[in-house]
Amino acid sequence: MGPEDSQLGMERRSGVALWRQVADRIRHGIGGGTLGDGHKLPPEIWLSEHFGVNRHTVRAAIAALVQEGVLRAEQGRGTFIESRKRLAYPISARTRFSTGMQHQTRDRRGILLGHQQEEASARVAEALALEPGAAVLRLETVSEADGRRVGRATGWFDAVRFPGFEKAYAETGSITLSFARFGVNDYLRRSTLVSARHADTDDLENLKLSPGAIVLVAIAINDDLEGRPIQFAETRFAADLVELTVET
Structure with missing residues (x-):
């Protein structure tokens, strides 16, 4: 586990897939106002470096959050945060x-x-x-x-x-x-x-x-x-x- 993994709580042998861990941290970051500008998610390459994972893992996490209604992906424009209240x-x-x-x-x-x-x-x-x-x-x-x-x-x-x-x-x-x-x-x-x-x-x-x-x-x-x-x-x-x- 690298220092960035430790800082973000990423567990590579926890039994929970890395993409799921990234998805959970993106969700929590959005909810806490520490990730994104409240409207748009940072680029994949930034998220990849931030979480210490490859871009394929980031894409899997984003895809899951799109399916769950947390994010909205627009081709050529980026990934946007859905603002619907619970x-x-x-x-x-x-x-x-x-x-x-x-x-x-x-x-x-x-x-x-x-x-x-x-x-x-x-x-x-x-x-x-x-x-x-x-x-x-x-x-x-x-x-x-x-x-x-x-x-x-x-x-x-x-x-x-x-x-x-x-x-x-x-x-x-x-x-x-x-x-x-x-x-x-x-x-x-x-x-x-x-x-x-x-x-x-x-x-x-x-x-x-x-x-x-x-x-x-x-x-x-x-x-x-x-x-x-x-x-x-x-x-x-x-x-x-x-x-x-x-x-x-």
């Missing part, structure tokens, strides 16, 4: 995807990727106050805002209380509207646990991210107004598109 996703007593982003986006919809009835694991059973092995419905969904895929969720529901919930969601594209069909017209967020990690294979495919991208993970339980849990969900948000805000 969408603020509010976490509150009544967390709803559609209403939470209604003032930030024009079009919002949910897409059903798949569903399956299965036996509740110990984790799911505890969250939904069911016996282990009880029948639950698992939904795999994606949320879009203005044509961009911003979140991917896995949700579990009591299959006895909500038979055919997947059909309601396929028709409405909304968890809230689907609950309403079963007489649950309002519900409250009991808890949300937030963390961050690298996107897995399914995240990369369904959120259209490049390898090594970061996702914010929100694990949540929703209750009806009588305090009975009705939904246990794990949602992965593209970190370059969404920021989670906690409202009190």
Whole structure:
């Protein structure tokens, strides 16, 4: 490792590809205002010398950030920084995807990727106050805002209380509207646990991210107004598109 690698935190034997490390440092530099002029990225040769890597590595990093919507490459002109602000996703007593982003986006919809009835694991059973092995419905969904895929969720529901919930969601594209069909017209967020990690294979495919991208993970339980849990969900948000805000 050269002195420049050490200074920038580049790890050549870390198991994380160099292009991904460069991409992460470009993203952080843009966010911190230390890289670029807020409008255009420095030339490839400058970035290559700055990070102590070859230009092929820089190009791979830039290509990944273009795919993730952080940068925009224009032939013959250079690479520009996309100035779009992250969408603020509010976490509150009544967390709803559609209403939470209604003032930030024009079009919002949910897409059903798949569903399956299965036996509740110990984790799911505890969250939904069911016996282990009880029948639950698992939904795999994606949320879009203005044509961009911003979140991917896995949700579990009591299959006895909500038979055919997947059909309601396929028709409405909304968890809230689907609950309403079963007489649950309002519900409250009991808890949300937030963390961050690298996107897995399914995240990369369904959120259209490049390898090594970061996702914010929100694990949540929703209750009806009588305090009975009705939904246990794990949602992965593209970190370059969404920021989670906690409202009190």
